[in-house]
Amino acid sequence: DAMVIQNPRYQVTQFGKPVTLSCSQTLNHNVMYWYQQKSSQAPKLLFHYYDKDFNNEADTPDNFQSRRPNTSFCFLDIRSPGLGDAAMYLCATSERGDNEQFFGPGTRLTVL
Amino acid sequence: QKEVEQNSGPLSVPEGAIASLNCTYSDRVSQSFFWYRQYSGKSPELIMSIYSNGDKEDGRFTAQLNKASQYVSLLIRDSQPSDSATYLCAVNDYKLSFGAGTTVTVRA
Numbered sequence: 001d002a003m004v005i006q007n008p009r010y011q012v013t014q015f016g017k018p019v020t021l022s023c024s025q026t027l028n029h030n031v032m033y034w035y036q037q038k039s040s041q042a043p044k045l046l047f048h049y050y051d052k053d054f055n056n057e058a059d060t061p062d063n064f065q066s067r068r069p070n071t072s073f074c075f076l077d078i079r080s081p082g083l084g085d086a087a088m089y090l091c092a093t094s095e096r097g098d099n100e101q102f103f104g105p106g107t108r109l110t111v112l
Numbered sequence: 113q114k115e116v117e118q119n120s121g122p123l124s125v126p127e128g129a130i131a132s133l134n135c136t137y138s139d140r141v142s143q144s145f146f147w148y149r150q151y152s153g154k155s156p157e158l159i160m161s162i163y164s165n166g167d168k169e170d171g172r173f174t175a176q177l178n179k180a181s182q183y184v185s186l187l188i189r190d191s192q193p194s195d196s197a198t199y200l201c202a203v204n205d206y207k208l209s210f211g212a213g214t215t216v217t218v219r220a
Contacts, residue, residue, distance in 0.1 A: 033208075042200060042210035043156065090155055097206045098144055103155040 003027070004104035006091050012110045013081050021076040021107045023091030031097045032074040034066060035090040037106075043090055049074060050097055078109075086111045115139075118201050118211035126219050131188040133214050135201030138182070144204035145177055145184045149197045150213070156200055160186060191218045 005024045013019045023032065031050050035043035047056045049068045063085070065077040078085055088108050092101040115138040125131045133147075144163055148156035160175040162168045162184065168175045174187040184203075188195055196218050201211040 042212055043208075045207060048207070088155075098204060100144075100146060100158055100161050101202075101204070101208055102158060103148075106155040108153075 004091060004093055004102055006089075006104040006107050008107060009105060010108045010110075012112065014112050015083065016080045019078050019081055019109065021078075021089050021091075021109070023074045023076075023104055024072050025091075025093045025104075026072070027093055027095070027102065028071060029093035029095045029102075030071075031094040032068060033092040033094070033101065034064075034074070034076050035092065036085075037088045037090055046076070048097075081109070081111045083111050085109065116201055116203050116209050116211040118199075118214050121214040122217060123214055124217045124219060125191050127191060127193060129191050131191050131195065131216050131218070133186040133188075133199050133201070133216070135184045135186075135211055136182055137184070137201075137203045137209070139203065139205065139209075140179075140182065142203045142205050145175070146202040146204065146208070147173075147175060147184075147186045148200040148202060149195075150200060151197045188216070191216075193218050193220050 007022050033048040034046045037043040046060045063079050068074045088106045090106045091104040094101045117136045119134040147160040149159045150156045162175040162177045172189045176185045198213040198215045200213045202208045
């Protein structure tokens with residue numbers, strides 16, 4: 001089945017220790033998104049790629065970076081995680097950007 | 113700045129009843145509208161998409177869109193305990209703008 005896969009599902013890191021979250025898709029969609037979702041809040045868009053074009057949200061902290069080496073994979077790097085970065089990180093894909101987005105299962109990040 | 117407002121919850125309905133969820137949006141040019149279901153601790157799951165004015169039915173779910181009133185709704189008929197979740201309204205113009213969500217509890 002075509003799907004969006006995220007690894008790891010759970011990540012524990014220490015304050016200030018860099019962490020990388022990965023997302024892969026078999027849908028061959030052009031657009032990939034990274035969202036941050038904290039408890040009882042709606043998902044917050046961090047950035048997205050339309051093919052190779054990177055689009056950063058204005059309020060995304062510099063601490064967050066992303067890479068998309070090919071159509072199938074996208075990575076979220078958190079250079080120096082703080083306690084406030086503990087959240088669920090969601091990857092989503094969309095065929096064109098103006099239609100449905102499909103979410104992966106998410107990575108739950110804990111910062112100690 | 114796009115705004116998406118959902119009726120405040122939580123919403124509690126008895127099993128077998130109709131759950132009615134409402135959503136309004138501020139951007140008149142929005143063209144794509146979605147409802148996502150999110151169980152606690154899980155990721156959002158797309159349950160309905162609607163692009164044209166009127167009703168769209170899929171099983172027990174019916175989405176209604178009125179672009180003139182900037183209003184989109186979701187009806188869940190014959191509610192089941194498994195429908196207990198948070199429902200997110202989302203409006204898409206190359207970026208999804210989410211409402212805050214409405215938590216639905218179906219009482220057995």
